Amino acid sequence: MSIIESDKQVLLKLARSTIQKHLCIPTDDPLADMDSPFLNQKSGCFVTLEKSGSLRGCIGIIEAQKPLVTAVRENAVCAAFHDGRFSPVSASELSEITIEISVLTKPLELHFSNETELLSQLKPGVHGVILSKGCNRATFLPQVWDQLPEKVDFLNHLSRKAGLSPSCWRQAQTTIEVYEVEHFSESCING
Numbered sequence: 001m002s003i004i005e006s007d008k009q010v011l012l013k014l015a016r017s018t019i020q021k022h023l024c025i026p027t028d029d030p031l032a033d034m035d036s037p038f039l040n041q042k043s044g045c046f047v048t049l050e051k052s053g054s055l056r057g058c059i060g061i062i063e064a065q066k067p068l069v070t071a072v073r074e075n076a077v078c079a080a081f082h083d084g085r086f087s088p089v090s091a092s093e094l095s096e097i098t099i100e101i102s103v104l105t106k107p108l109e110l111h112f113s114n115e116t117e118l119l120s121q122l123k124p125g126v127h128g129v130i131l132s133k134g135c136n137r138a139t140f141l142p143q144v145w146d147q148l149p150e151k152v153d154f155l156n157h158l159s160r161k162a163g164l165s166p167s168c169w170r171q172a173q174t175t176i177e178v179y180e181v182e183h184f185s186e187s188c189i190n191g
Contacts, residue, residue, distance in 0.1 A: 003103060007036050008184045014069060015047050015076040015099045016186075022077055023091045031069060040067045044104035044179070046141060047075040049089065051097050057083040062107060062130060062139060062179070072101060100185035102141055104128065107177040115170050119151045127178040131158045131169055138162035142181055 013030035046060025
């Protein structure tokens with residue numbers, strides 16, 4: 001997957017303008033002159049908000065259920081106003097927030113018979129990981145490897161995020177899927 005710069009800029013402007021509209025701040029429609037078929041392809045994506053280098057909200061969908069422009073709009077609103085870990089974004093702080101978008105490839109299930117085999121298949125910094133067991137499910141984007149570079153530690157934290165015991169990733173009933181992302185942010189585009 002390789003997203004062209006103009007599509008990245010449109011998606012970032014779309015996320016920001018969607019949040020602005022939700023805050024009743026006048027804004028232009030970045031899709032007015034859109035002519036890229038890529039933006040209407042179905043794709044999983046996450047929208048991440050950062051303020052002063054710290055996470056301020058992150059919401060996304062893994063599966064390609066909706067056109068990318070729709071997913072970016074919905075995830076931008078959810079990241080800004082409905083991420084339960086944070087209070088809703090205010091109009092006064094919006095100028096301090098940087099937006100990052102991650103566009104996901106289709107997840108692939110890893111097949112393994114033991115812990116060593118699983119760990120050998122994981123690519124830190126490359127793979128986003130989905131852990132599922134029963135009704136519990138969680139994911140970490142590949143960017144999380146920056147904070148959790150050790151594979152066992154990464155999987156322990158992901159298990160906890162899913163509401164399971166830290167070692168549940170070692171159990172046979174647990175499913176592990178991986179995906180890759182192309183991520184880009186306003187700081188890279190504008191900076």
